[in-house]
Amino acid sequence: MDESGNQRGYFAQHINDIREYNRIAGIAEIARRYMAMNAFDGILTIIGVLMGNYLAGVRDAGIVVHTGLATSIAMGVSGFWGAYLTEAAERRRDLVELERILLTDLGQTKIGRASRVAVIIVTLVDGLAPVLAALIVLAPLFAARLIGNVLVSYALSLAVALLGLFGLGAFLGRISGRNLLGYGLRTVVAGLVAIALGFLLEGVGL
Amino acid sequence: MGNLRRLVLDVLKPLDPSIVELVLFLADLEGVDGVNISINEIDRRVENVKITIEGHDLNYQNIVQTIQEHGGSVHSIDEVAAGKMLIEDVATSQD
Numbered sequence: 001m002d003e004s005g006n007q008r009g010y011f012a013q014h015i016n017d018i019r020e021y022n023r024i025a026g027i028a029e030i031a032r033r034y035m036a037m038n039a040f041d042g043i044l045t046i047i048g049v050l051m052g053n054y055l056a057g058v059r060d061a062g063i064v065v066h067t068g069l070a071t072s073i074a075m076g077v078s079g080f081w082g083a084y085l086t087e088a089a090e091r092r093r094d095l096v097e098l099e100r101i102l103l104t105d106l107g108q109t110k111i112g113r114a115s116r117v118a119v120i121i122v123t124l125v126d127g128l129a130p131v132l133a134a135l136i137v138l139a140p141l142f143a144a145r146l147i148g149n150v151l152v153s154y155a156l157s158l159a160v161a162l163l164g165l166f167g168l169g170a171f172l173g174r175i176s177g178r179n180l181l182g183y184g185l186r187t188v189v190a191g192l193v194a195i196a197l198g199f200l201l202e203g204v205g206l
Numbered sequence: 207m208g209n210l211r212r213l214v215l216d217v218l219k220p221l222d223p224s225i226v227e228l229v230l231f232l233a234d235l236e237g238v239d240g241v242n243i244s245i246n247e248i249d250r251r252v253e254n255v256k257i258t259i260e261g262h263d264l265n266y267q268n269i270v271q272t273i274q275e276h277g278g279s280v281h282s283i284d285e286v287a288a289g290k291m292l293i294e295d296v297a298t299s300q301d
Contacts, residue, residue, distance in 0.1 A: 101252050103279065110275055155254070
């Protein structure tokens, strides 16, 4: 009982620390931005993969899933690497500037720790957001055998993608305190444009 | 030993964490009866503040450590008082 109480106390302390780091380093705001931006990229990229496979006449769900997974992994790696390098460099520069003004080493202070935690959280969000978004969109193709018809799986995947885009738009609308429907429709239009351009490519014989 | 009752420090600190957060952390320290932080000067990223702490058996090391933990740097100790009672600065004819 005592041990579980201690564990709860330890856990609560960590949560409080992360809340404080968030206040100091503004982690939630930048993570939210990365999440929306990269999930949007992830969904649109998978729409591209779906359209490419569909128009190339691929009717084997396994091939689409493999292509989609490989693309998702590449997006995830790109997200991790890119966010880590840029965020670590930016945060380091910020900390060094503050250290120069204060004439003190901030590495072992709450500010230094908040900066390091921010890099880790933002890197994870940036890497995982496109992968998770892509996996959700690919779900109907994972379940192609259950669905029974690969064309229905394609259509369902595109529908999930458009729904995901609408959700992201609505999320951005909520953050900005503006019209959820308007923002949702704007992001859906991006998906529809990607789909339409895919069909257009086929139309011009590419 | 001693019984440090009052400390007045000149501190340069980042704007974040704010003086509201810092004053609460200092007020939670053992022996502290009250804390006041007032702003002397605000810059783009830092602020110069005067921290006045009163209490019983104040632990100077803990106080400085808490300030440093929040990114602050103690520039000078501007006033101290210790002993059985609190003695205010006395004006003399030279003043």
